[in-house]
Structure formats: structure tokens, C-alpha cells
Amino acid sequence: MDRHVLMRLLAGDDEASAAALAVLQSGATYVVWDRTVPAERHAGVYALRLRRMRLKGVEPLGLERAVELLRQHGRPVRGGMIESADRTWTFLLFLTEDGSTLVACAGVQRVVEKSPL
Template identity: 35%
Template sequence: MRRIPDGELLGAQTTPDEEKLDRRHYRTRLRITQKRGQPTLALAATVDILSHAAEEPLCIGRIDAADTSWTFMLFLNAAATAVLACTGVARCESPAEPATDAK
């Protein structure tokens, strides 16, 4: 089971290859956020936890802050009875107006 961004619950279990892909995704996200200097909460610890739970099926939940400034990902055990890890990433703000070269 996996939670998707709009909160719907998908009933199908993901395959081990899909789970591994998700876990690599978060390692990549860690590198990108560090390179950009984007604020995160417990992302490095979450990547470490996910790498140690390599074969364990997971449920994934997403929570967007009411003011949309942060997105949090929850990683739960297969039965969704325990949180294994939680991470937050500050959402990038797009510039209010596009940059121009006009003088």
C-alpha cells in the first residue's frame, strides 16, 4: 500500500524493485537539497533508515503544511502501525516576478 499526494490510498503492493527505486530517489533528493542549500528536517537520517530497511515493504504518506512552506514524508511499516522515518523539505519559492534584462 502506498499513499499518493492527494491522499488516496493505493491498494496494490509495490514490487521490491519499485521500493528500491523510491529509496534511491530520497538519496538523490538529499544530494540535490544539500547542493541547493534547501532546508530539510531529518532527511539524512531518513535516507539512512531507508537504506537499512532495504527489503521491508513500506507505506508512504505525504503531508503538506497548511501554508505550503514544507512538505513532510512519512514512512510507515507495511501494516501502517508504526512510523519508521519522517522527513521534511522546505518548498522552493519561485520568484514573484521573472527577471528581466531591461534597463
């Protein structure tokens, strides 16, 4: 998928899409896979991951909303990922089967472990 096409798809009004667009504009790497997966499968997997993250005190950006949107979508989606140039953020993308519309977006900030020294 062309970078400019993806930037156009991310031009939504939710916080996760806006953040993903900003990192994409600043040189982030990205991938959008051709394979599709049932949206319900993604919703189940990411609902579980959301619970686990919250137990660890991590609140991913827009993941709860993404899970709900995937449940509502009910059709297969194409997945994708954007990784910020500084590798501190990873954004998950879920697009319609033909890649023409963004279904959901969520971001996870990488936790940097402090060195004991």
C-alpha cells in the same frame, strides 16, 4: 488512515516527526497510500534527491536520517505525505506495510521565489 492514528505515530523524538505532528495538529492535509514499495527503492531515490537539494543549498529536515532508516528497514513501506495548511512545508512519511509504525519522516520547506519587481 485516521488523523489521530497518524498523530500518534508521529509522536517520536526526532525533529522531522515533531514538526510534521505540529503541522498536522494545525490543520494540514495528508494522505497515506495503501500501496507498498521496497524501502531500498525509496532510500535510493531520496538519497539522490538529498544530494541534488544540497547542491542547491537546501537542507531538508531529517531526510538524511530518513534515507538511513529506510536502508536499515529493508522491508516494503507505505508512503504518505503531509502538506502544511500554508503550503510552506511538505513532510514525507514512510510507514511499515501494515501502517502500524512510522519508519521515517522528513520535511522539505518550499522555496519561495522572489519576484523581480
